[in-house]
Amino acid sequence: MAKVVTCRHFVKLKGIKISWTRISRETHFACQFFTSNKTCTASQGISFASRGIKSRTTSACVNPLLELQGYVATPIVPADKAVFTPSQTEVTQALKLFSLTTGTRREAATFVGSYADASQLPDTSLPEVAFLGRSNVGKSSLIQCLLRAHSNVHVSVSKTPGHTRTLNLYRLGQHFTLVDMPGYGYNMPLNFQQSVELYLQSSRRLCRTFLLLDGQVGLTKGDHTAIQMLREFGVPYVVVVTKIDKVGRHVLLRNLLSVMEYCHGEAGHTCFSQPFLVSSRTQDGVTLLQTFIAYITGCVRIQGL
Ligand SMILES: Nc1nc2c(ncn2[C@@H]2O[C@H](COP(=O)(O)OP(=O)(O)O)[C@@H](O)[C@H]2O)c(=O)[nH]1
Numbered sequence: 001m002a003k004v005v006t007c008r009h010f011v012k013l014k015g016i017k018i019s020w021t022r023i024s025r026e027t028h029f030a031c032q033f034f035t036s037n038k039t040c041t042a043s044q045g046i047s048f049a050s051r052g053i054k055s056r057t058t059s060a061c062v063n064p065l066l067e068l069q070g071y072v073a074t075p076i077v078p079a080d081k082a083v084f085t086p087s088q089t090e091v092t093q094a095l096k097l098f099s100l101t102t103g104t105r106r107e108a109a110t111f112v113g114s115y116a117d118a119s120q121l122p123d124t125s126l127p128e129v130a131f132l133g134r135s136n137v138g139k140s141s142l143i144q145c146l147l148r149a150h151s152n153v154h155v156s157v158s159k160t161p162g163h164t165r166t167l168n169l170y171r172l173g174q175h176f177t178l179v180d181m182p183g184y185g186y187n188m189p190l191n192f193q194q195s196v197e198l199y200l201q202s203s204r205r206l207c208r209t210f211l212l213l214d215g216q217v218g219l220t221k222g223d224h225t226a227i228q229m230l231r232e233f234g235v236p237y238v239v240v241v242t243k244i245d246k247v248g249r250h251v252l253l254r255n256l257l258s259v260m261e262y263c264h265g266e267a268g269h270t271c272f273s274q275p276f277l278v279s280s281r282t283q284d285g286v287t288l289l290q291t292f293i294a295y296i297t298g299c300v301r302i303q304g305l
């Protein structure tokens with residue numbers, strides 16, 4: 001298990017509304033802490049923290065993961081893997097896809113439909129990105145946040161777990177489709193196998209599955225089963241940690257490290273090396289995720305990847 005470094009000042013960061021200037025200051029502070037901390041390997045601490053600074057100052061959008069990296073000696077993303085760091089031009093290009101409200105009809109976001117059975121899905125050639133996770137983890141809220149510029153599209157969000165009982169498809173222009181799925185765990189729908197499992201196993205257009213995990217709750221039994229299922233099906237997935245506005249940095253870090261350890265623990269896993277941290281409420285991390293979606297669906301090219 002990775003060693004989590006905590007300090008008095010660490011708690012002060014909790015709940016701070018992030019802005020560019022403040023982030024630089026926080027990162028700088030984290031570096032100073034690292035270099036003076038005798039319990040972690042100094043060279044490791046310095047290199048991770050300085051890598052965080054470099055990525056953040058050259059990147060066009062904030063990555064909450066890099067803020068957390070400043071507090072732990074073990075790399076959250078494996079040391080030999082590059083962190084997804086798009087340039088300003090690449091982010092702008094990606095955001096154009098998501099922000100077109102008055103664009104042509106071709107570019108508008110539309111609700112395609114709800115399907116209780118994956119075999120009933122319409123046949124299209126667009127790439128699909130699926131959102132998987134336990135009930136109430138924030139799947140629908142995240143899709144709503146990603147498509148927030150398209151006020152014509154309404155994504156149903158609820159406080160009651162098990163609200164989404166069908167595969168709900170949202171298409172963004174002629175670019176890609178986002179697939180909101182029923183959740184597992186409490187109030188799991190009876191058609192879970194016929195909807196979610198069948199979809200994950202059979203969709204030829206599915207280019208990536210986002211596995212949403214609650215930043216405050218951490219891994220649940222249901223998440224373990226879902227990860228085993230993704231491994232078994234050979235489905236490539238990306239961890240997305242949700243509700244980061246609700247949780248203290250130390251709890252978030254602890255949960256994130258155990259998630260990464262579990263997901264990357266076995267040989268032959270299908271988990272992407274980098275987790276994404278988001279809040280649908282404050283929109284932290286959402287721009288980076290939008291750029292990543294544009295990248296994996298082939299809408300934007302990212303240099304060096
Ligand atoms: N504080 C906070 N609450 C969230 C966030 N995302 C979702 N929620 C709340 O969590 C509850 C469940 O969200 P929902 O999107 O319906 O979850 P789903 O069942 O996974 O689709 C709702 O009450 C949301 O308002 C977030 O980023 N921050």
Ligand SMILES: [Mg+2]
Nearest residue numbers: 139140163164
């Ligand atoms: Mg939902």
